């Protein structure tokens with residue numbers, strides 16, 4: 448387990464939308480490198496970049512044409528190495544995005560696998576042995592290629608599934624997970640990982656990590672075995688490299704697959720939604736962080752605690768503000784509500800992730816789809832730096848921008864919020880700094896619920912010797928507990944008063960006590 452993860456606070460960057468270094472209207476690696484000082488000032492000491500590889504961009508770059516080539520629109524390999532170098536000088540680690548489950552249908556491996564005659568890449572993707580036979584229960588395409596078979600899709604139609612084999616094999620053409628062709632795919636992916644680790648990257652966020660072995664069992668044990676094998680390679684050759692999975696099942700991903708971290712996504716029924724956007728169609732929003740919503744923290748705890756208890760000795764759950772696939776928190780929360788969410792995120796166990804722009808409360812924009820984004824596009828608009836042209840994102844003409852910038856006169860910007868000590872940006876900075884200051888707030892320090900009454904009464908938890916307490920409601924609340932005796936208020940958003948064993952928290956307030 449890399450030690451640095453204990454104190455890591457990640458910043459996720461969607462590369463075309465962060466900063467344009469050469470004025471062509473699209474964000475790039477030079478722009479990200481120039482923006483690293485901002486990331487450092489925010490207090491983040493790790494980055495996750497969405498795919499920066501050569502791609503036709505039918506799915507925002509998750510459709511890779513060449514794993515070892517930087518997309519020309521973002522720059523060159525030398526630009527990426529410069530980004531790693533500057534990041535490392537600033538004490539920032541960099542994770543790239545590994546997309547192991549599929550490639551673009553323009554990838555050379557896939558093109559070879561489509562030929563009529565068998566070749567080295569025939570087994571690299573999932574193909575049936577007959578063009579008139581489909582793949583029950585899975586999306587597939589037939590009739591488009593010379594090869595007499597149908598091929599399986601992993602996501603969009605442009606993303607054929609790489610072949611890691613099948614656990615439950617019902618057809619003769621299904622490879623076993625330990626067949627030579629499935630093992631060759633696995634080795635090819637390890638080779639990609641080595642390639643970038645050798646050039647200075649610090650690990651990977653792994654896309655659809657649970658999707659590799661098909662017809663896997665309910666514990667995804669065959670897919671987990673592939674990742675344990677990858678983890679063995681890392682432990683041996685790159686012990687400082689970190690892996691975070693897009694799996695959203697930490698028991699399977701961490702305990703089974705050996706991932707260091709697993710994302711706590713916004714899947715239906717997951718605890719994230721109960722915090723930020725807890726509503727049923729047509730009903731009221733009962734999110735815990737919505738002021739006076741009547742939300743109940745126990746709905747989050749019921750989901751989170753068993754996952755935390757079962758995985759805490761082996762790895763970390765990664766909670767986030769949102770990501771490039773989900774609506775931004777500003778969709779449902781006000782700036783004051785987001786301030787409390789940041790305080791919570793930075794004082795919870797595991798490794799937190801901030802999505803670019805959430806630290807200033809960027810909107811979930813109403814924009815047309817771009818590059819396979821569909822409703823996700825609204826969370827991918829350009830970073831809002833200041834009130835210069837295109838909000839500081841790019842010097843290009845507005846019509847050349849990757850996506851439009853927020854044209855509202857009151858569009859939030861980092862520069863404005865810099866000036867205001869109470870802004871969301873400065874509040875996020877404060878709580879990130881607080882996390883770095885106290886080892887008891889970091890990834891592996893113990894967590895225990897101190898008080899979680901229903902409604903929006905104070906929710907309080909212990910982190911090592913510290914206590915965190917929050918009141919998301921619009922009225923003052925009080926908590927009496929002998930654990931509070933002798934403590935002081937170490938940091939606060941809103942208003943907190945502590946006398947002996949009684950804590951009084953003002954409306955929408957969060958306090959750290961120790």
Ligand code: GLC
Pocket residue numbers: 506507509510546602654655693771772
């Ligand atoms: C993941 C990515 C998403 C992408 C999909 C297919 O969910 O986060 O953006 O479209 O996988 O690769």
Ligand code: CA
Pocket residue numbers: 467468469470471472473474475520
């Ligand atoms: Ca550019």
